[in-house]
Structure formats: structure tokens, C-alpha cells
Amino acid sequence: MTETAPKIRLYVDAVLSAGAAVPLLPDQAHYLFAVMRRAEGDSVALFNGRDGEWRAEIAQAGNRRGLLMVLKQTRAQVPLADLWLLCAPIRKARMDILVEKAVELGVARLQPVLTRRSQSERLRPEKMRAHMVEAAEQCGSTVVPELVAAQPLAEVLAGWPADRRLLFCDETRDAPSMAGLNAPPPAALLIGPEGGFDPGEAAALRGHPACQPVSLGPRILRAETAAIAAIALWQALQGDWR
Ligand code: SAM
Numbered sequence: 001m002t003e004t005a006p007k008i009r010l011y012v013d014a015v016l017s018a019g020a021a022v023p024l025l026p027d028q029a030h031y032l033f034a035v036m037r038r039a040e041g042d043s044v045a046l047f048n049g050r051d052g053e054w055r056a057e058i059a060q061a062g063n064r065r066g067l068l069m070v071l072k073q074t075r076a077q078v079p080l081a082d083l084w085l086l087c088a089p090i091r092k093a094r095m096d097i098l099v100e101k102a103v104e105l106g107v108a109r110l111q112p113v114l115t116r117r118s119q120s121e122r123l124r125p126e127k128m129r130a131h132m133v134e135a136a137e138q139c140g141s142t143v144v145p146e147l148v149a150a151q152p153l154a155e156v157l158a159g160w161p162a163d164r165r166l167l168f169c170d171e172t173r174d175a176p177s178m179a180g181l182n183a184p185p186p187a188a189l190l191i192g193p194e195g196g197f198d199p200g201e202a203a204a205l206r207g208h209p210a211c212q213p214v215s216l217g218p219r220i221l222r223a224e225t226a227a228i229a230a231i232a233l234w235q236a237l238q239g240d241w242r
Contacts, residue, residue: 008036009045009053009137011144016051016070026064033061044068047142052077078142080108081239082185084164085231086156087111088118088193090223098224099128103135103145105231106240112150117195123150153201157208164188166211167234169226172202175213178230183212184238189230191223 010032014022024032032038040061046068047053053075060067085107089095102110110132112123129147136144160166164186167178190205197205205211216229235241 008032008038009047011133011137012046012048014048016046016048016054018070018072020070021059022046022056022068022070024066024068029062029064029066032058033066045074046070049143050077053142075142080106080143080145081235082187083107083231083234083239084109084111084188085227086113086188087191087223087227088113088115089123090194094222094224096131098227099131100135101228102231103132103141104139105228106235107145107231109146109148111148113156113190114150114152115193115201116198118193154204157204160208160210162210164210166190166208167214167230168205168211169216169230170202170213171220172196173213175215178214178216178233181214183234187234187238189234191227191230194223
């Protein structure tokens with residue numbers, strides 16, 4: 001009888017090899033046993049961002065604790081396309097959507113960028129990280145993208161790696177359409193805040209050697225829409241959707 005793939009995938013920070021015992025975090029145990037009503041003997045899929053996906057069996061089930069026994073690898077590690085997303089912090093509910101969709105769409109790194117018109121107090125890195133793990137578990141990724149600490153735009157530009165094209169999503173001018181752009185990995189997308197970049201920031205971006213302004217069409221998109229559209233376009237043209 002073919003085994004049905006377990007519906008539940010969990011990200012664990014543990015070595016995955018046949019026979020390894022992996023203790024569950026309290027929240028993972030609560031989710032598995034209290035919410036999803038799984039019990040000893042049931043299967044789950046595990047990934048740790050390095051060793052691909054493994055089937056594991058619930059060896060012990062308790063109240064906010066439990067133990068998994070790793071059985072066998074079911075999928076090889078699938079690397080992400082080398083695309084970073086840099087975005088100015090936006091309103092919390094919209095930032096949550098942006099972070100979740102960026103993971104589903106396959107960015108390899110997410111970095112909040114502090115700009116003159118963004119309010120950085122909106123940032124909750126630990127919540128962002130939890131959203132990223134949840135999105136990776138849901139979408140079948142074997143990697144949780146890296147979350148980099150927020151940095152002011154000027155610092156990001158000053159330390160920018162020369163070999164990585166920075167596609168600056170610029171709604172203010174007749175920038176070339178991203179659709180026609182050849183920007184292979186390593187690449188990065190930069191999305192501004194609700195109020196956009198201020199003129200000084202825009203000038204610094206346009207003057208940066210690694211930076212290429214790009215248009216996402218004739219309409220002004222919300223930041224989260226722009227991020228989703230830009231990632232999707234890049235993935236289709238240059239990334240892992242081809
Ligand atoms: N300047 C905008 C306005 O007048 O409402 C506010 C910025 S927009 C809400 C947020 C960000 O999304 C922008 O900074 C830009 O990075 C990106 N964006 C929105 N529409 C875009 C477009 N048509 N082309 C390129 N980028 C766009």
C-alpha cells in the first residue's frame with residue numbers, strides 16, 4: 001500500500017538522519033497533538049533547511065511535549081533561487097502578508113530597510129521569523145529564508161555587494177519595465193514604504209552602481225502588491241519557476 005504523504009510539515013533545528021530522535025518544541029507539540037489531533041505512530045514531515053525533507057513518526061505524545069523518530073529522507077534539499085527582498089517596514093497586517101508571500105514565492109533572504117518615511121517601530125523580528133517558518137512549512141519549501149536585521153538604507157547601499165544587481169522598484173519615473181529586464185541571480189528587489197522613497201533616497205539609489213530602477217507598470221501598487229508582483233516576475237523570468 002503506498003504511504004500517503006503526511007499532511008503536516010514541521011521545521012526543526014535538528015540533524016535529520018535515520019534513527020535520530022527529535023524533541024518537539026512546546027508549541028509544536030501543542031499544534032500536533034491538541035490542534036491537529038495527531039497521536040503516537042502518526043507521521044509528520046520534517047525539514048531543517050539543510051538535509052531535505054524526512055518522514056518521521058511520533059514516538060511520544062504529551063501535553064506540550066513530545067518526541068519524533070526520524071525514519072527516512074523523502075525529498076532532497078531544494079535550494080532557493082538567489083533572490084533577496086529588501087523592503088521598508090509597512091503597516092503590521094500588510095507586512096505580515098508581504099513576509100508570508102515572499103516566502104511562498106521563494107525569496108532566499110528578507111531584509112527590512114529603514115527609510116525616511118517608514119516607521120521602524122512596526123518591526124517585530126521574532127514574529128516575522130515565526131511567519132516565515134509557518135509559510136515555509138505550508139508551501140513545501142525545504143528552506144526557511146534568512147531574515148536579516150533591519151538596516152538604514154544608506155548603510156545597506158554603502159555595504160552593497162558589487163556582484164548583486166539591486167532592482168529598485170520605482171513608481172515615480174519612466175523606469176524600464178521589469179518584464180524586459182535581464183537580471184539573473186544574484187539579484188535583489190527593493191520596495192519602498194507606503195509613502196515611497198524621498199527624493200534624496202531615490203537619487204542615492206539611482207546613483208548607485210549596482211542599482212537598476214524598474215517599473216511594475218502604470219499603476220501605483222501598494223508595497224505588498226509591488227513585492228508580490230516583482231518577486232513573481234523575477235522568478236518567472238530568471239528564477240526557479242522556469
Ligand atoms: N509613491 C507612492 C504613492 O504615490 O502612493 C507610494 C509608494 S508605493 C505605495 C510603495 C512602493 O511600492 C514604492 O516605493 C515602490 O517601491 C513600489 N511600487 C508601487 N507601484 C510601483 C510601480 N508601478 N512600479 C514600480 N514600483 C512600484
